[in-house]
Amino acid sequence: MRWGEIIRRLVLVPPTLFGVAVIVFVLLRVVPGDPIAMMIPPGASEADIARLRALYGLDQPILQQFSTWLGQVASGDFGKSISVHQGVLELLLERLPATIELALLATLIAVVLGVLTALAGILLRGRRAEWAVDGGIGVLLAIPDFLWALILLLVFGVLLPWLPISGRVDPQIDVHLHSNFYLLESLLTGRFAIAFALLHHMILPALALALPFAALVARILKASLTEAEDQDYAQIARARGYSRPDILLHEVLPNALIPTVALGGVQVTLLLGGTVLVERIFSYEGIGNMAIDAVINRDFPLIQGLVLTFAVLFIALNLAIDLIVTVLDPRLRHG
Amino acid sequence: MTATLEIDGLKVAIGAANVLRGVSLALQPREVRGLVGESGAGKSMLGRAVLGLLPANATIISGSITFEGRNLLAMHETERRKLLGRRIALIPQDPMTSLNPVKRVGVQIGNLLRHHLGVSKRVALARASELLAEVAIREPARVLSLYPHEISGGMRQRVLIAMAFACDPALVIADEPTTALDVTVQRQVLQLVERLRQRHGSAVLFVTHDLGVVAKICGSMTVLHGGRVLEDGETADVLARPRHAYTRALLAATPRADRPAEALRPVPPALIEQLWSEARRLDRLTIAGPT
Numbered sequence: 001m002r003w004g005e006i007i008r009r010l011v012l013v014p015p016t017l018f019g020v021a022v023i024v025f026v027l028l029r030v031v032p033g034d035p036i037a038m039m040i041p042p043g044a045s046e047a048d049i050a051r052l053r054a055l056y057g058l059d060q061p062i063l064q065q066f067s068t069w070l071g072q073v074a075s076g077d078f079g080k081s082i083s084v085h086q087g088v089l090e091l092l093l094e095r096l097p098a099t100i101e102l103a104l105l106a107t108l109i110a111v112v113l114g115v116l117t118a119l120a121g122i123l124l125r126g127r128r129a130e131w132a133v134d135g136g137i138g139v140l141l142a143i144p145d146f147l148w149a150l151i152l153l154l155v156f157g158v159l160l161p162w163l164p165i166s167g168r169v170d171p172q173i174d175v176h177l178h179s180n181f182y183l184l185e186s187l188l189t190g191r192f193a194i195a196f197a198l199l200h201h202m203i204l205p206a207l208a209l210a211l212p213f214a215a216l217v218a219r220i221l222k223a224s225l226t227e228a229e230d231q232d233y234a235q236i237a238r239a240r241g242y243s244r245p246d247i248l249l250h251e252v253l254p255n256a257l258i259p260t261v262a263l264g265g266v267q268v269t270l271l272l273g274g275t276v277l278v279e280r281i282f283s284y285e286g287i288g289n290m291a292i293d294a295v296i297n298r299d300f301p302l303i304q305g306l307v308l309t310f311a312v313l314f315i316a317l318n319l320a321i322d323l324i325v326t327v328l329d330p331r332l333r334h335g
Numbered sequence: 336m337t338a339t340l341e342i343d344g345l346k347v348a349i350g351a352a353n354v355l356r357g358v359s360l361a362l363q364p365r366e367v368r369g370l371v372g373e374s375g376a377g378k379s380m381l382g383r384a385v386l387g388l389l390p391a392n393a394t395i396i397s398g399s400i401t402f403e404g405r406n407l408l409a410m411h412e413t414e415r416r417k418l419l420g421r422r423i424a425l426i427p428q429d430p431m432t433s434l435n436p437v438k439r440v441g442v443q444i445g446n447l448l449r450h451h452l453g454v455s456k457r458v459a460l461a462r463a464s465e466l467l468a469e470v471a472i473r474e475p476a477r478v479l480s481l482y483p484h485e486i487s488g489g490m491r492q493r494v495l496i497a498m499a500f501a502c503d504p505a506l507v508i509a510d511e512p513t514t515a516l517d518v519t520v521q522r523q524v525l526q527l528v529e530r531l532r533q534r535h536g537s538a539v540l541f542v543t544h545d546l547g548v549v550a551k552i553c554g555s556m557t558v559l560h561g562g563r564v565l566e567d568g569e570t571a572d573v574l575a576r577p578r579h580a581y582t583r584a585l586l587a588a589t590p591r592a593d594r595p596a597e598a599l600r601p602v603p604p605a606l607i608e609q610l611w612s613e614a615r616r617l618d619r620l621t622i623a624g625p626t
Contacts, residue, residue, distance in 0.1 A: 126391060232432040239386040240420030240447055240498075250446075254437045330437055330482040 009319055020311040021073075021304070025066050028300050034058060035082040035298040056082060058300075069304070079301035083293065088305035092287065096309060097180035098168055099275050099286030105183070105202055106209035106271055113210065114217025114264075121218065122225040122248060137222075140215030145274040149208035149281040156204060164201050166283035173197050205282040213271050217264045224256035231255075258329045265321030269314050337404045339364050339506050339538040340385065345398035347377075347384055347562075354380045356562040356617050357398065362506065367532065367539045369549035369570065371585070372559035373602075378542045379428075381559070382508045385540075386425055387415060403505060421451040424504040424537075426512040426528070430491035434483040440494055441479030444501065451502050466497040469534075470527055489520040493527065500531045507532060509541045513548060525552055546589045550574060558582050561614035580606060 036052045053059045057068065072079060078088035121133035143151075157165035169175060169182065175194060177185045183202070186195040228234060229252050237247045276288035283289065287306055294302040326332045340362040347355040354377045362368050372378045383389050385400055385407065400407045402423060407415060427433040435443060444463035448454055454462065460479065467475035470493040483491055492512065499507050509528060513521040529552050532539050541553055549556050549570060556573055558566040558581065566579040577583045584602040 232427060232429060233435045235388060236425060236427050236433050237435075238419075239388055239425040240450070241416040241418070242420075242450065243416060251435050251438075255435070258437070328437070331484050 006319075006323075009322075013315055016315060017308060017311055021070065021308060022066070024304055024307040025069070026062065028298075028303060029062050029065070033298050035300055038297050039082070056300075069301075073308075078305045081294075081299055081302040083297035083299040083302070088301050091290065091302065092305055092309055094180055095285060095287045095290050097182070098284065099272075099279070099288055101181060101183045102202055102206055102209070102279070102284065102286055103268075103272055103275060105199075105206040106213065107268060109206055109210035110213035110217055110271070113214035114221060117214065117218035118221035118225060119248065119253075121222045122229065122252075123245070125226065125229075133222075137215045137218050140211050141219065143212065145209050145212050145271075146277040146281065148211050149205065149278045152204045152208050153281060163204055165204065168201055168285050169194070169198050170201075201282075201284075205278045205284050208278050208281075209271050209274050212274075213267065216267055217260065220264050221256060221260045224259045225252055228252045228255040254328070258325060261321060261328060262325050265324065266318065268317055268321075272310065272313060272317075338362060338401070339366070339403060340540065341399075341401040342381070342385070343399045343401070345381070345384060345400065346396040347380060347389065347393055348396055349380075349390060349393045353396075353614075353618055354393075354562050355384070355398075356614060358559070358562065358564055359398075360557050360564065360567065362538045362540060364505065365532075365536055365538055366555060367529075367541060367553045369553035369556035370540055370542045370559060371544065371546060371549055371556055373544055373585075375561075376559040377562035378544075378559050379510055380562075382425075382510050382540065382542050385506075385508060386419065386423065417451075420447060421502040422504055423506045423508070424499040424502070426492075426496055426499045426507060426509040428511045429515045430488050430495055431515065433495055434491055436483055438482070439479065440481055440483065440486070444479070444494070444498055447498055447501055462501075463497075466501055467494070469500075469531065470494070470497045471523075472497075489516060489523065492516060492520070492524055496524070496527055496531065500535045500537065503535045504537050507537045507539045509539055509543075511542055511544070513543070513545070521548075528552070546574070546585060558585070560610050563614060563617070565610075581610060 035056065036049060036058065040049060040052065050059070057065055060068070069079065076089070078092070080086065081088055081091060084091060117133060117137065121130060121137075124130040124133060153165050156163045164170070173194065175182060177194075179185050183195060183198045186192070186198065225248065229248065234247055234252050237251045238244075242251070275286060276291055278284075279286045279289035280292050287309060290302070291306045293299075294306060338361045340360075342361070343359050345355050345358045346353065358377070358381060360368070360370075370378045370381065380389070380393075384395065385402075387407070389395070395408060399409075402418065407418075434440070441460055441463055444466060445456065445459040448459040448462055449456065452459075463479055464475045467478055472478050472490060472493055478486060478490070478494075483494075486494070492515075496512070499509075507528075512528070513524050516524060525548060528539065528541075531537075541549070543549060553570050555568065556570045557564055558573070558579065560581055566573060566577065566582045573582060574586065577586060581602070584600070584606055587598075587600040588602055590596065590599060
């Protein structure tokens with residue numbers, strides 16, 4: 001991808017986000033239920049309800065509400081959460097790092113597992129054990145992340161109580177970090193005890209997110225490896241006296257990674273979407289967990305902020321994947 | 336004198352279909368032998384058998400392939416890998432698909448040299464540059480830093496030829512190396528192969544369906560049909576006095592500058608039918624066993 005293409009993609013970001021904002025804003029106000037209905041006590045008078053609606057500006061026409069909100073967002077003010085009574089931006093900045101760390105750890109686990117499985121599968125190509133690998137991939141793929149979360153929680157949290165099943169870190173541990181990227185910061189500053197305690201809490205939700213994704217990576221990569229190994233250049237490498245593992249690692253894998261990153265990379269967005277339920281199941285304090293509370297409470301400003309955050313993450317992810325594919329494939333760099 | 340390559344009674348089947356029905360041929364050091372036949376004659380399979388590149392569902396039923404006195408088929412895999420690419424090399428058919436698309440030309444040649452000769456990265460790159468100069472590539476240093484898609488098909492074929500001769504092989508198997516190229520480039524490639532095999536002292540098994548190519552560069556030739564050798568001898572003799580009806584038919588089907596195009600005769604279908612029924616009879620005999 002050349003610079004022109006990158007700039008074109010960046011220019012398209014604001015209109016995309018605007019579209020997302022319009023859709024979420026209108027949808028929230030069209031579907032039944034609003035934040036006022038959630039906060040009033042039973043038996044509140046019509047006049048009280050009207051006063052509250054006016055207080056949050058919900059009595060205005062939708063277009064009016066939208067332009068007011070958009071004006072605020074443009075100046076960096078995402079409004080105040082109705083249910084938590086804190087600034088939306090403040091809440092997002094506090095919770096987002098937890099989700100990003102969880103998603104990164106899950107992706108790392110998935111890539112390592114997926115690549116190893118695919119390599120094992122291709123080494124066993126044509127033998128009966130290849131079926132075992134394919135079958136394993138199929139099983140992992142058939143069980144969704146939230147179900148993995150429940151299974152892992154039951155097995156490693158309840159039956160064999162080895163791992164904690166809720167939260168981001170033990171409450172008695174004094175974290176005292178500068179940023180909200182607890183894991184990254186503690187690793188970078190060499191505070192491994194804290195990092196270990198964090199990982200202890202993260203491993204189960206990360207595994208739940210990683211297992212289906214690992215299966216996906218393994219399936220795409222194995223198919224790509226199979227196809228690349230049948231290409232002339234890989235066959236000819238055999239006639240040059242290279243061993244099969246050598247050929248798979250040095251000739252075939254660099255080619256097979258291109259479609260794998262292009263196809264599998266996009267699926268990281270699915271993994272991000274999966275954080276919503278998985279964080280909930282493990283009471284992990286990320287934005288996914290917060291999103292469910294926000295929806296239950298019809299917390300309009302918070303939902304709007306969260307959806308925009310997810311949109312920005314998805315766009316950034318897609319751009320990053322296209323950049324990585326360009327790095328992997330020289331034919332795209334000069335084309 | 337030990338023959339460079341000696342194939343004796345080689346029978347190969349793919350699944351239930353016989354593709355080589357007892358092929359024997361020999362190549363002396365520095366000999367250039369044309370292996371001629373139409374599509375499906377088994378000529379490429381023969382080359383692949385020598386290189387150990389037969390498809391996974393192929394079985395070698397009987398026969399031997401001996402390289403410089405050592406039986407390649409009985410040899411351990413690791414032993415054979417030491418010969419492949421170094422003593423036995425391949426010039427592949429299609430230059431467009433035969434180089435790794437994500438690796439620079441210099442890396443691909445360099446890896447081959449380092450793998451077989453154990454030289455350092457720097458020495459390998461310097462040697463790669465010399466090799467490219469040898470196949471008449473201008474600015475070799477620049478070409479080394481390019482990816483395959485950045486150079487032409489003719490240039491890719493030169494790179495592949497350079498790689499084939501890189502480790503001074505005793506035997507080069509050229510698998511229709513000119514088929515995918517246009518006519519003007521074909522001539523240059525043939526001249527290159529001829530020059531390099533003289534310089535490196537290699538024997539060449541030149542697989543082709545083009546009798547013109549055989550007449551130009553091969554001292555001897557073998558005519559293959561249905562996995563059988565029909566005729567074998569010095570190229571000049573075979574072309575002047577073909578003994579087998581099929582060879583005569585092939586010659587009559589080859590365009591020549593000194594003959595009008597109307598004189599071209601396709602190989603008669605009756606002859607083809609007769610050859611295949613002979614091949615099938617051979618198969619039945621094999622199954623029945625010697626009596």
